[in-house]
Amino acid sequence: MLFVFDNLEIILEKSFGEVLKGKIGFCGLKECVMIWLNLSHFYSSFLVFGSIICLQNLHSETTGKVLCLIICCAVWSALKTINKQSIVIVACSETTLEDSAGLEAGADDIDILPNGLAFFSVGLKCPGLHSFSPDKPGGILMMDLKEENPRALELRISRGFNLASFNPHGISTFIDRDDTVYLFVVNHPEFKNTVEIFKFEEEENSLLHLKTIKHELLPSVNDIIAVGPAHFYATNDHYFSDPFLKYLETYLNLHWANVVYYSPDEVKVVAEGFDAANGINISPDKKYIYVADILAHEIHVLEKHPNMNLTQLKVLKLDTLVDNLSIDPSSGDIFVGCHPNGQKLFVYDPNNPPSSEVLRIQNILSEKPTVTTVYANNGSVLQGSSVASVYDRKLLIGTLYHRALYCEL
């Protein structure tokens, strides 16, 4: 019950914020009408349409009754939504990692090696997205989770790589047969799109830059999952790279976002039709690829074939904006960094900050996967959670531009 009150804001926003967190981040009248026209969001449409009538006829008694009915339906729906998930707040000995230099500007993505070394991609800048350190370039931090009081340190990057324009986004590690560790980083230098491949040199705490990949099929990359030393799947959250066309694409709800497979020999679109493909990861047995469609509130399970093509197996519908996906290697559970209220991410107000939410999905291939909320906060501790990675019952939660959190499960 305490949880319900603590997170009342999140619960209410799951209903009232539906139109705002869904297709469009900024809900002007025109956008609301667009959403109303989208029949797949009938319930949102009902709320928007009702609200418009109410605003136009504020003094009418009938309107008051309609408004009451809408609010009751919304609360009922919100509680129904909450009931369908079991809520287990982690016995979270929360430690904010702000004393670790570099993490105060957010860690959009986190990937952890089997030996407990965690990599953080920090300092993401996107047009329209708030930043607490707009002039500082991004970087890659590392933390050893085997230590009792782990602290993050910034990895040195080899000469020749343009550090001033480094703007890292999604990351993925790959361990080759000869135990070489590669770090793949989505980069947005000057808001362009590249994938950088580094070799991790543990003794020197450094990254050796090997390769920059640019390709016309990688116009708006969000996250990647490495499947070879120069091979990966990447999500494009938009079809276009131009900011205006991206906005139009979202506004018109075109479903043109996709997943691309890249190798030195072949580059191809392997899945398409997403509203905005975001986080991507692979099952421990390497048979399935998971893709988060952030605007559709869905996680797609895709079967991977020997020719690297993907076919859709199932779609799990959730009730929040799903960002990056991490896999617990021991159980195969998926940990999802989520945004319960997308609008607040883009219209940043320190007095009304974005919330955080982490979901765990167990048995995603079964008929009834279990979805558990393992962490939720209204923004008082953690704002804009984008990733949650687990290692040996330790949970690291990263955010788009706020700090990071270390919890024990």
Ligand SMILES: [Ca+2]
């Ligand atoms: Ca990632």
Ligand SMILES: [Ca+2]
């Ligand atoms: Ca992401």
